[in-house]
Amino acid sequence: MFQAILGGLVAGAIYALLGIGIATAFRVSKVVNLAQGNFFVLGIMVAASLAGPLPLPVAVLGAVLVCAGAGALQYRLVIRPALSAAHATQLLVTLGSGLALSGAVRVVWGPDDRSLRAMFEGTTRIWHGRLTYQGIVVVVAAVLLTAALTLFLHRTDAGLRMRTIADSPSVASSLGINVARTSTAAFALSAGLAGLAGVLIAPLLFVNFSSGLLMTVYGFVAASFGGLSSLPLTLAGGLALGCLEAIAAHQFDSALKTPLAMTLFLAIVLVRNRGGLIQQARVVQRIVPWRTPGRGRPSFRAPGAALPTGVKAPGAALPARKAFWRRRSAGTAAAIALAAPLGAQFIDPYWLSVLSFLGVFVIVGLGLDLLLGYTGLLSLGQTAFMGLGAYLVALAPKWWGLGPWAAIAVAVLISCLAAAVVGTLVLGLRGYYFALATLVLAITAELVANGSPGLLGGPSGVDVPGELKLFGISLDTPERLFLVIWVMVAAIAFLLSRTVTSRFGLGLDLVRSDPDLAAAAGVPADVLKLQAFVFSAGIAAVGGVLYAYLLRFVSPPAIGFEGGIDALVGLMLGGLGTVWGALVGVAVVRLLPEWTGSSDTYQLLIYGVLLTAIALVFPRGIVGKVGHWGRDVGRSRTAGPKRLPAPASRQVPSAPTAPASRQVPSAPTAPASRQVPSAPAAPRSHDPRPLLEGRSLTKRFGGVTAADGIDIALVPGEVHGLIGPNGAGKSTTLALLSGRLRPTSGAVRFGGKDVTALPAWDLASLGVVQTFQIPRFPADQTCWDVAAMGAFSQGSGGLLQGAGPRGSRVVGMLYDIGLDCLERVGLLGQRDRLVSELSTGQQKLLELARALAARPRVLLADEPAGGLSADEHERLGVLLRSVAEQGTAVLLIEHSVPLVMNVCDRVTVLAEGRLVTSGRPREIRTNQEVIDAYLGT
Structure with a gap:
């Protein structure tokens, strides 16, 4: 020893x-x-x-x-x-x-x-x-x-x-x-x-x-x-x-020895990232007993109101480019499925073999695209699940006496279960640790297979027993296997193309773009990532099953990292987040050596240079670049003025001027152009009890106290202002109320129940929706996409449901809601513009539209007037009043004192993380403490 x-x-x-x-x-x-x-x-x-x-x-x-x-x-x-x-x-x-x-x-x-x-x-x-x-x-x-x-x-x-x-x-x-x-x-x-x-x-x-x-x-x-x-x-x-x-x-x-060392690594990173592991554990135990599907949120349309012009029926609205992409994907998948029988009949046997292996790696690449392209997760261990599927289909008949089809079902099912266990452990890891943990998984799997000759055949591998039959036809010839493989490519690509354009896909877009934005939209990021991880592993396992039957033999290299380099490099070359990029890129990577006659000596060098160059200078890949170019051409042909007026049928009328009883004198220093008229007083038929409360909220960051014993109560039908100098703790208070931060002490209550421990996405799904001081949108999305993403919590259905007809109806409904909200904030004419093309003020309005699309019961607005013009200030005030009148409790954080004083029913003032006072606007205006701390003379 x-x-x-x-x-x-x-x-x-x-x-x-x-x-x-x-x-x-x-x-x-x-x-x-x-x-x-x-x-x-x-x-x-x-x-x-x-x-x-x-x-x-x-x-x-x-x-x-x-x-x-x-x-x-x-x-x-x-x-x-x-x-x-x-x-x-x-x-x-x-x-x-x-x-x-x-x-x-x-x-x-x-x-x-x-x-x-x-x-x-x-x-x-x-x-x-x-x-x-x-x-x-x-x-x-x-x-x-x-x-x-x-x-x-x-x-x-x-x-x-x-x-x-x-x-x-x-x-x-x-x-x-x-x-x-x-x-x-x-x-x-x-x-x-x-x-x-x-x-x-x-x-x-x-x-x-x-x-x-x-x-x-x-x-x-x-x-x-x-x-x-x-x-x-x-x-x-x-x-x-x-x-x-x-x-x-x-x-x-x-x-x-090496598998044990890799296990030690996983133990270390899990302990170091135990917060993420605890969060993953909550994914399994996230049931909130008192949360119901219908939570009584206010509708933006009165019962029986006519739909806006251009919208045929709820759930029918969908951007033309997305509808076209769905039709094109369906057509491409059908063309592949129809061409497969012809290829099986007329292609040379050697090329049948080459193209069959190509199809297997396309399948693995499709699964990887779901993770890396759509979810933003770099998994370097997908081949572990491919190899697991291959080994199980070879060993299940020997171990459990199963027939070929039962062995296939068991192989895919166990691979998915293994992915669920692995995903629960590693998806909570942050930064580089997730990618490296999956790399360790692939390396360990190969080493275990190599070191287990009695169980897994060791370096010699194992044979695949049995004869696979479909409808009585034996799949024992290269032609028939080629046909099955490419029909599976078409089926998986079609399924994936439907999934990523469904409600589930909108959620993945948010998860990839910004976890905080996803949480604010009510997206359960950890749940979606785990589902995507398991689905991706299942696709890889299907590829492994086909690989095993193609070779009639499985060995350790099939399960290791290097076995999947073709899929990774091909996906990068074809284009991440495109579905069909895996087909194009893997085809180039696999067929180029065949066409050029290059030997294996240079293959690794070429792969490395390609992977580096693509990641640095060609991140969109071939399909992504062509698609982006096509979208630019299409938009340039249909583009009108940069600031299109909304159609008359969708104009939002301004609210009438407030009665004299609600007029509040403006600050002496404010210019007349910045005066914000109040909307009519909200009806008092709403429940006067607070819907969202913060009780003695305290938050410390090390030795700094950002919020100290703050009490605040938001009532349905009221706009509650929160003001104070910079560093007063306003944004911290909002983050505590929204669930983005956990208080050091104190409690957050919603509807009379303690929700302090709930994550932000759970609160958002209940109707507590926030806007961000600095808008955080996916730069490659349109205004309509962003507004529809905000409506995520209004739909239902998961990964597989999104691929069916119901998924189309649900995502159409989300886009319909998004269109409605763009109208409310005056951005209907900008719906097809990329968010990166908007001005700061327009992005602020889009951020508000995104929040309104969630149909909030509580709206937490963090400085929504920043960057807006005087006219837009006035429109914003009217909009916030109208939202409150529909029964929503609104919290408004703002530096524009005229806006706050004219729009809010109550105002809370903070300074240095402490509560100064709270009261009606007239009381706040004349309070000497407030004047000294914030308003000045």
Whole structure:
């Protein structure tokens, strides 16, 4: 045992050096470099080449310098352009550059294993074990380098610059720090450490071009111990990881050591992200007993009122481009299904085989598109579910005596159940951890399959038994399998195209765009992500089943990460979030080597360059770019004036002038043009009891108290103003009432029930809807899309229901509601414009339309008048009064005192996080405390 631990310390020291490099680069860029392990391999290869003609120390130094230079080049060419991109894009460019480097190593040094002669010969006895001098050097080097780097970061000017960049690049730049140069140096240092780790351990092991990704994962596991920031904890994590592996290999089976290490990684990240895990657990226990489907929200139309012009019936409104896309997708799917029998008859047998495998990877790509393209989740472990489906269809007849069709059903079902369990665990992870956890899943699955010869056949794999028959016809020929595969491609693509244009798809758009925006629209983001994850895994399992019957054999590479590179690169090339991008991109990736006759030698290099280039300069992909171009052409042909007037039939009449009894004198400093007339007093037939209450709400952020014991009550039919100077705690109070923040103490009550613990989306689904001070819309959506997204909570139906006729009716109804709300705020003429083309004032109005589409019982409006003109101020005041008159409780946070005083029934004043006073507008206007704290003279 002690001997095993000594060996584990040596391996752990290498993991620690890799982790320290990852943490060093992450500190200055917030990017996890998935190419770190490839620099480890590059260092060994360069040192092995230089060790012949040059002395070994010179070869080692040369290898470290080459790796450092490669790291600096990677930052300048690949990572720096992606710093402002999404986490998924950053991971893809580092993954692509790592694959390209791995491919380059294969081209230059070939596929054979390499090693290096020892720099220090001999062994020494340490207690009950022996350790080589080379191993001692590795451990000592890891400890000394950790100490040196820690001192460097905390005791030198260069280290201080790196830490400043880590805290805030903009502040560092304003202080005169050259951010680009310092970050380049950090990545050079990171890659140099990886190269040094390689040459130190090279005498003790053999590596080849494909070893880099696993070493990256080991390094990331070590870095996770330190939260990607603490170097001493990273060292401790690496050493612990190495010892755990060694003990597992000694006590159990050496094949289990890496899976156990990966399990440790998952345990670490789940503990570090336990908040996300708890949130995922609530997905299962989210039933609110007193929530009912019909919650009595006010309708925007009086009973029996005529529908607006242009809308045939509730649920019939749908933008022409979406309706056209649905018809085109259905036609394309039908064309594929009809062409499949012809292809089976006339295509050459060799090309039948090529196209059959192409179809399998298109299916996997379609499932991945649902996750990455529509949900924004980068899963690097989809092949694990593909492989699980393949292995189960091969082993279920042997294990449980099932027939072929029963085995297929069980394979897909178990894959979906496994995805549900995995998704519940990993979907709560934030940032890079989700993608890396799924990568660990794929690597672990392949290693388990390789290390289980008795159960899973080991490296030799397993045969697929039985004869598959459909309607009495045996599917035992290439032609028939080709037909089945491509009919499945058409069916899955059609199902997916219907799903992503349904209510479920609108929810995914919001989840991908902004989690807070999704929650404000009542979208249960965690539920939708889990459903998408399971559905995607089910699609991958179907691909695995077809793969197994196509080969009649399943082996470990089918379950590992590299088995799915074709699908990932093809999807990126074809276009994310397009459905048909998987078909186009995977076809190019799979058929290009066939057409050009290129060998496998260059394949990895080409894939890496393609993946990196697409993520950086061609993110829309082929289908996405063509679709975007087509939409631009279509919009340019139909575009009228940039500010189209609403049709007369949809004009919203202004409210009559308020009676004298409601007139409130305006502030002396306010110009006359900013006066906001009041609407008629709201009818007092509404329930006078508060609908939403905040009781003694307190929120602390560390030592800062943002809200301190605030009481506020919102009554149906009233507009309640919340004013105060900047930093008074207004937005914090709104966030507490909406569920976006959990109070440190105090309670939020809705309808007399405590809802403090409910998440924001649950409150929004009950009718507590907020607007954001700064609008947060998906930039690639139209005004009509955004308004329809706001109506998400008004519909029903999940993932599978959205693909049917009922799903079409529901999504049409949501667009109808959205159209109605655009009319109310005066943006009907802008419905087909992209939100990125709107002015600030128009975006504010669209934000209000999005909130009104949810038909709120409580509307929390955070500075909706910002950026509006004087006329729009007046219209906004009338609109807020009309919303309140329909029985909605409105909270208005606003700096425009005339607007607040003329529109609100009650006003609450905050200052420095505390309640100053609350009362009628006339009382607030003359209150000396309010004048001193906010209004002035």
